[in-house]
Amino acid sequence: MNTAVHSVHEFAFCVPDLEAAVHFYSSFGLDVRREAGGLGLYTDGHAQRWGRVLEGGRKQLLWLALGVYQQDLAALLARCDAQQVRRIAPPHAEVPDGVWIAAPDGVAICLQVAAKCSPSEKAPREFAPEGGHAGRAPCRSAIRQVRPTHLSHILLFTPDVNAAVEFYCAALGLRLSDRSGDIIAFVHSPHGSDHHLLAFARSAAPGLHHSSWNVNSFDAVGLGAQQMAQAGYPDGWGVGRHVLGSNYFRYVRDPWGSYAEYSFDIDFIAAGVQWPAADYPPEDSLYVWGPALPADFVTNHEVPTM
Numbered sequence: 001m002n003t004a005v006h007s008v009h010e011f012a013f014c015v016p017d018l019e020a021a022v023h024f025y026s027s028f029g030l031d032v033r034r035e036a037g038g039l040g041l042y043t044d045g046h047a048q049r050w051g052r053v054l055e056g057g058r059k060q061l062l063w064l065a066l067g068v069y070q071q072d073l074a075a076l077l078a079r080c081d082a083q084q085v086r087r088i089a090p091p092h093a094e095v096p097d098g099v100w101i102a103a104p105d106g107v108a109i110c111l112q113v114a115a116k117c118s119p120s121e122k123a124p125r126e127f128a129p130e131g132g133h134a135g136r137a138p139c140r141s142a143i144r145q146v147r148p149t150h151l152s153h154i155l156l157f158t159p160d161v162n163a164a165v166e167f168y169c170a171a172l173g174l175r176l177s178d179r180s181g182d183i184i185a186f187v188h189s190p191h192g193s194d195h196h197l198l199a200f201a202r203s204a205a206p207g208l209h210h211s212s213w214n215v216n217s218f219d220a221v222g223l224g225a226q227q228m229a230q231a232g233y234p235d236g237w238g239v240g241r242h243v244l245g246s247n248y249f250r251y252v253r254d255p256w257g258s259y260a261e262y263s264f265d266i267d268f269i270a271a272g273v274q275w276p277a278a279d280y281p282p283e284d285s286l287y288v289w290g291p292a293l294p295a296d297f298v299t300n301h302e303v304p305t306m
Ligand SMILES: [Fe+2]
Pocket: 153, 155, 210, 212, 261
């Protein structure tokens, strides 16, 4: 039986300037709504509020709400208690209803009974129509704004990747997808999810490295990069392709030094599939091909400065 978290229901972070966040995420192609004392991040045609942005002194991860089925909650809490996971008070006035616990690195997590919002099948892949040799590329004159379909995953900084994997797997039922030593690790849900709904990269402190948003074509990754460059966000990484997860990517640097990722064709791990988790050498941990990694790509700007 799969007793496990099924989704990243919502991630929340604060930034010093909400208007900058409105411009960045609207330009990225999200539906940005002013609500609940901050911003809600939505995608077209989907009721889920994937992210919340609140105003704060500096950019900082605030909490994660992880979706669970009602029938899984009691067993998950028993596992948390057996693992001596700390229960905590809600970290903010306007937070989701649920049971609040602390990850080993102190990140506040809400276990929230909710419908599954992570994908339950592989996202569609749009290619040029079969059978013709002419006109296979989209026309530049017909370009529309790239609009991601849903949140695929988020990548968190953490001081101890092994401790994070142990906690999210042993206490919350997620499963290791792949890893590269103690540098980076990826986990999925046994209820079915992308290759990773959460990933962890080693740093001196917790933090939000990037949120990743699904698009349904390779062209959309390139068009998204162009769209953001034209909106004033030319910095980032990609277009390229990951080894772990297999997705094509373009990371766009946000105003606070973290990233939003356009992701296409990530591996999907269906419910009941036993994924052959492997430990990859460091050279496979980032990409197969693409431009050189920006020097500060894995800098955690949430590390407190003295
Ligand atoms: Fe990613």
